[in-house]
Amino acid sequence: MELESVPGVGAKTAERLRELDDPEGALERGDVAAIARAPGVSEGRAARIARGAIRARHGDDTDVLATDRARELYRDALGLVQERAVTDYAARRLETFYPSASADRIAEAHEFTERAVERDPDEEVLAALDGVAPLDEPRDVRVRDRCLATTDAETFSKARAEFPELSVELVEDARGLADLARGYATVVALDEAFTGVEVEGDVRVEPTAFDDPVSVVPERALAFFARNRDRVRAAARVHAAAGLDAPLDVDAVDDALARLTEDGTVADDDELDRLTVAVDDLDAAVSMAESVANDRLREAIEERDVTIEGADLLSLVERGAGVDSLLDRELADEYADAVAAARDHLVDALSLSDHETLARTAFPDDPTFPVEADDRVTSKLREQLSAARDRRAARLKRDLAERLADLRGPAADLVDAALELDVELAVARFARDFACTMPTFEGRGFEIEGGRSPLLDVPFAEAEPVDYGVEGVAVLSGVNSGGKTSTLDLVGLVAVLAQMGLPVPAESARVERFEAVHYQAKSQGTLDAGAFEATLREFGALATGDAKRLVLVDELESITEPGASALIIAGILEALADSDSTAVFVSHLAGEIRDAAGIDVTVDGIEAVGLEDGELVVNRSPRKDHLARSTPELIVEKLAEADEGEADFYRDLLAKF
Template sequence: MQFEDIPGVGPKTAAALEELDDAERALKDGDVAALSRSPEISDGRATAVARGVIRKRHNDDSNFLATRRAREIYQDVLALLRDRAITEYATKRLATLYPTASSTRIEEARAFVTAATTTEIPIDDTIQETLSGVEPLTTPTISRIRDRCIATSDPERYAKADDVFPEVSVEVVEDTRELAELARSYSTVIALDERFAGIDIEGDVQIHPDAIDTPNKIVPERVLQYFATNRDRILAAVKVHEQTNLDPPCSVSKLRDVLKKVDTDGTVVGDAELTRLTTAVADLDAAVSTAESVANDRLREAIQQRDVTIEGTDFLSLVEQGARVDSLFGRELNDEYDSAVAAAREHLIEAIELRPSEADFAERAFPTDPTFPVEHESSVISRLRTELTTARDRKAAQRKREVADELTTLQQPVQKLVRAVLELDVERAIAKFAHDFECTMPTFIDDTEIPDQTGNTNRDTPDTAADSPQSEINSSSEAKHITDSDGSLIRGFNISGGRSPLLDVEFSAVEAIDYRVSGVTLLSGVNSGGKTSTLDLVALIAILAHMGLPVPADNVRLERFSELHYYAKTQGTLDAGAFESTLRDFRELADGASNRLVLVDELESITEPGASAKIVAGILEALEDQSATAVFVSHLADEIREAADFSVAVDGIEAVGLEDGELIVNRSPIKGRLARSTPELIVEKLADSDGSESQFYHRLLQKF
């Protein structure tokens, strides 16, 4: 893969990707966590790169989120999804989901989501604790290995080996003599050249021409440390596999058994002979010291219990012959000395479990000639230490290779096993989102559903979700109608039972709304009646649908929009400069692509009401000409309709009354109705109880 071919990836990021071990796999899988392991790539950058790969795959150059408010709603969507992820991997991976106009990308995401929401994934807390222990596997850095080196006489091969084996010394040798010198300095020398085969060199010299292609055989510590470092993550992933219906790519019982052979520091455990040799080397000095004590304690006791008498003539004769006191000691206590030394040798053999082939060292470790106190022969013990250490290292190397061979065959399956669990968490988060917010998959209106000149469509199933009669829809062009002759949706959106999870109340308390729009529509309603919340819901559903995700509604049909333009309410009247900038934004909107969704919240607040109505009317005319779907929230619906050169549809969020000073509101917009204002409702309430002679409130009510 040419990294710079990815949209948004320049030379610096491409170079950082080159340094990653599994960049291509991470890019293909959207593994943001793996991409962000590079110190040169932040989480945000990694997400952008992963999206770039998706965009390249689908030839997707769309910019669906066209305004800041649209992007804010998208971030809210991501937050809802991420709150349901357990692993950091899933939290990052979910960010690769983005809204788009690309039909192939949407369908790809929908397929993934459908699999996630139809698979029996536990979305309760049963696997949450286990999932929290699963993380992407890491490749640990191996410390410098000083007991072996790699040798070659080929400079080119030297360069390759030096690159492949950074933890081992790589040396250039010219001849057998230099190879022999290395063998005296290292426990093991791995020669890469076949020309050294068959040469008799003292030391452990191994000929491995294929060493560069089989690095784990030369440095088994790599795979051992890999599994030691990732042990807890692997075992957590295994447990998740056992708790779910995931099919593991390897035998989990075999995996557990092999993992038991590696300690947390990467050393091989569980081999009796290696344990014996390791313990023998570690305990040798203490065992020798104790053996000396055993011998000396026995002799001391024997001496204390014996009365030794030497006649003067015998003593004089021994001295004249040059005998030492040891000789006198040996003559009198020879048997006791032999017994004491035998006990010392036996203790040494038993203490460090010497094999018969090693017991000879114990025999020679203590002098045969009587002496007191008994002391070991240091040269013999030194030799024994060397023998045990060499045997230990040889056995450790053998076991490392054997266990590493077993683990190497499991390395790729384990990576798949862990990635499957991490992806399960991504799916689980989506499934939990769909469950928590009672979501359903939306239906997109295909291009084939747009009527031909006769008004016929090739749609098989009519949309039965439309609630209002066609006569309520005001539009200037038949081709732009939301419905055809049977009342079915052909443009815009139709939301049935939609509930927004973005409101600051429990989701169960959110009132469901129905709303459908095509063409250009004004949305009227009382203050605090839910107009802005309705826009937020429409934006939320559009974003989720174009991400390929389920939406919080009973039923949704919508057009595949090219862009979402959502303009939030402006706080206060704009100054001249800001007003001009806003008009420039809408000029670009008017000149843009067709089939966009435009949501605008009280644009009239940008300037004086009279001018605002004319400006909004002009914008609506441009959007109508483009076949855009637009909802403009406004308190100036009458004024805008008067200023517009086409019949503008008006919907209303009705307040049906007042109770204890609080509005009673029907949150679902009513098609073709201008909502009554809060003042009108208050005047009406007062008029109902107005018994005055002047009928003041009745006269006020007639002004509305």
Template sequence: MELEDVPGVGEKTASALSQLEDPERALREGDVAAIARAPGISEGRAAAIARGAIRRQHGDDGGFLATDRAREIYRDALGLLKERAETDYAEKRLETFYPSVAPSRISEVREFTRQAIKREPDPAISTALEGVQPLETPSPVRVRERSLATADAERYAAAQRRFPELSIEVIEDRQDVAELARSYSTVIVLDEAFAGMDVAGDVQVRTDVQLGSESDGRSVDLETTAEIVPERLLTFFAHNRGALQAALRVHEAADLEPAVDPERLRGALSQVDDDGTVVGDGELDRLSRAVDDLDAAVGTAESVANDHLRAAIGERDVTIEGRDFLSLVEQGARVDSLLSRELHEEYEEAIRKAREHLADALALSDGEPELAERVFGGEPTFPVERNEEAVSRLRTELSAARDRRAARLKSELAAELSALREPVETLVADALELDVELAVSRFYREFDCTMPTFLDDELGDRGADSAESPGIEVVGGRSPLLDVAFESVEPVDYGVSGVTLLSGVNSGGKTSTLDLLALLTILAQMGLPVPAEEARLRRFSGLDYYAKSQGTLDAGAFESTLREFGELADGADGRLVLVDELESITEPGASAKIVAGILEELDRQDATAVFVSHLAREIREAADFSIAVDGIEAVGLEDGELVVERSPVRNHLARSTPELIVEKLAGESDAAFYEGLLEKF
């Protein structure tokens, strides 16, 4: 699939999509989360791209919804589905569902729906889903103790793109590498020409590092990335910790088999701090504390030594009074010879205590105490002072040990996480897709839905245009789009074949019947369940739904409306046409003739049409063929309110509201006036 062949994908978007691991798979499967990982593409934009790719795959031009009212019903239906999703992702993913004319697309979604409605919604799953979101790639974290080096200009540019976390350096010879080794804990040289060189420090020569895009070899690339810049994987898992833990909870609540071992993932996550630092290693913690506490520990050790000497000098009986001696010392008198002669043992003891305190305070181990010994010692002095060069050396050694330990732990943990990188994507994707399924399942259950039957499939070779086949037939249909609680909606039974006029009293439910037919058709051709006990329909080539006009149109608008119906009449084959009181566009007499002409043309084509009209008699008289007239009948008035039978009666011209009122008055009075009026209906 050429990316730019997808509707709505231009050169810039195609370039962004090409950076995905497998853009064709993402487009083919409508994977909104994967598409949204492309640079600069939001989830909303990803949903539109996925929808365009699906349409292209099924050869669908997307023109099923031909009018504003049809598109409005679709948006309302989609809104009902999205309201039942827990995650933003599921809402966007549901936007890839649309009414299609392609049997392959409808069948694809119907299979998805059959699996979805088997899912049992559970509050525990819903709660867990609240924390799930598509995995994100965090911004690169600058790594200052490691660098890459190369003598090749192209390799240098590629390395900058591939490893933005690291410093990339240009080298010419061994001396340049040696200089870098003094500035960085680790230097990774990318040129084979430098192999075998002997340079002090941690210098590695790697010729296996891939510098192309991640799609050049993802599995190998992840392994190499874990070795070169493990911080990338660590920050990825740290950044997505909440989503990963929530996805695990979803799988557990839904009793699904996760793509990754939960204990292994939880164990790995417990070793990463929120900033991507490895935690839980005692030795690393010791070294980190030693580096952080070094200055304070050295200062305290100085105090320990000086307090010991100060006490010893104050109590010692020497050639001069101890207090006088102390006073001289504090005034800066030279005392090294005096200390050496008179207080040699006390000085050695003070130095021992200082060294011991420093070693204990920093929890030094192995050869580290030897470095600490150099901090104090040498010629006797008072006050005892640290050896700054030795302190600096100790700090350098401790920092290097800490960094080496951290680097090793990062590499080891990143190596483990690299094996989990792709499985966790599947883990989260499965949880998000479950939310999509559960949204459909909730819709199915809350609105008492059923899977509709397509007459094209049921009739086989006889075809949906067979005389025994209606265009659409519903039993117990209830619209969730009405402004009343769904439980209060009266069910409707209705079937339409060919061209039909629908008559009935005002507020009797004619418009809501059209809405129901439109909703059922849209949902069915989306591949989704419909709110009815039973529903059978043909697979329509399009839906034209014209809402009621607000008042008589002026000449220009009237002409525009006629042009619109003229275009419809030229291509109505296989379409469902719903029209609500078209007569309101002009005078009643002219309206009846216009509607009759439109119906004549639709009848000559293979269209299914329902026209709501109060001019059924006039239209039938003006038409050159026998038009079927159905009626939503009001069975009477009760306390001034109409009592209506909501299901249309086939081949029945419904009585109007005025006729019912006149009939009521005639029954209540002996006046001949009302009887005369009633005879005129």
């Protein structure tokens, strides 16, 4: 699939998608998670791209939702399913389900749904899903103590593209390599020509670096798993709770992740911890060792009576000698003990083993007071400890990164499977919460049995089931507040959900595969001349052509005077009856419309069976070929049946109906 052939994918978006491992495959599958990994592509944007790719794959360029009210019904239907998703990803992924006119797309979505409704939305699984999210690619990884070096301009450009985490330098020869080694802890030479060249510092010659990026920049894999550790672990819990087969050894990845800190370094290594502490505490340990030596030496001096012959004192002065010579002569043993204590303290405090010899030379044998460590030695000790620490850390990083790099693909599959499970569970929960069934596509029009709308302002369990079906055109009559608009909403909702490939809230449902759903909501007041003309033009377009449409209209008579409305609606129904459309017009002018029409217009009625305590008692399922009585008629009938003085008056009124 060509990237630019997908609706909504321009040149810039296509360029971003090309950074994915398999962008064409991701689009072909409609894989929202994979598409969202492209830089700068949000989950919402990925869902729209995936939906466009699905449309392109099925050649589905028809917009089934032809009116604002139809689109509103779709948003309501989608929202009901999205509310049952745990993850934000699943809510976005559900946006790839849309009312389609393509039989192949509907069948594809139905196949997904039939699998989904078999899922068990277990509470333990839902709780585990709360921590799952799409894997995030860290794009802020920078390694500043390491660089790549090459003499070749083409290799330089390739390295900059392949290793954005590292600095890449052009050098002319080994001297340039040596200069870099003085500024970086590690230099990785990419040219085989540098093999065997001896340069002071940590210089590695790796001409195969492009084939083994983990050895060059292990921080890439470590940063990825550090950022996504909780998500991977949550996905593993989902698999365990749901009884799914994990695409990797969960214990192995959990053990590897346990060794990784939040900042992408390796934890739980005693030797690395020792070296890190030694570098960090070196100054403090040296200072304390000096104090140990000086305290002991001071104590020895205070406890010792030193007598100097006059001739000896004169000789010391003539030689310019000071206290050091005096210490060497009179307190040599005490000084040696004090220095030995300082050396032992330094070695013990920093747990120095490999560097003990160098550490002990930090305190010279030549007597001096106060005792002070040799700065040159401590500086060299720091360099050696730092180098040992960095080498240890680098080796541990490479070892752990190699383990994790092999798990990266399976970890992505693990998370993606958990996220897709959430999508399926959302559909399963929707189907269970609203007693849904899978619709069938056959015949003309629609037939709904035991349908209940979840959009009503009453708890779903209290909604009365409705049976209704229409082939061709019909007028739906009934009392005010009897449920005409709710029935129209139910029909539209069932049609929209069915063509989304989702289950519908009914005991059974048969629908025609419509190419468009036109739902004209009730107008708020009479329209002016311009708006009235525009409305007529819209119905004029509906009445022409051979498209299979579902036309739902709620009280069109409100757009103009009642007398004219009945004539207009009758004319529209006559035209729609000659087309492939299925139409239901809700109207209080059903009788007038039937009289004005030049065809036999089916009039169905939602019948009110009486009044109880001032409230209508209604049979919500429309009666076929029945003109329902109005609310005023029922009230007049009730009064006429009452044994009161005005009964004759009410009976006369009733006769007018």
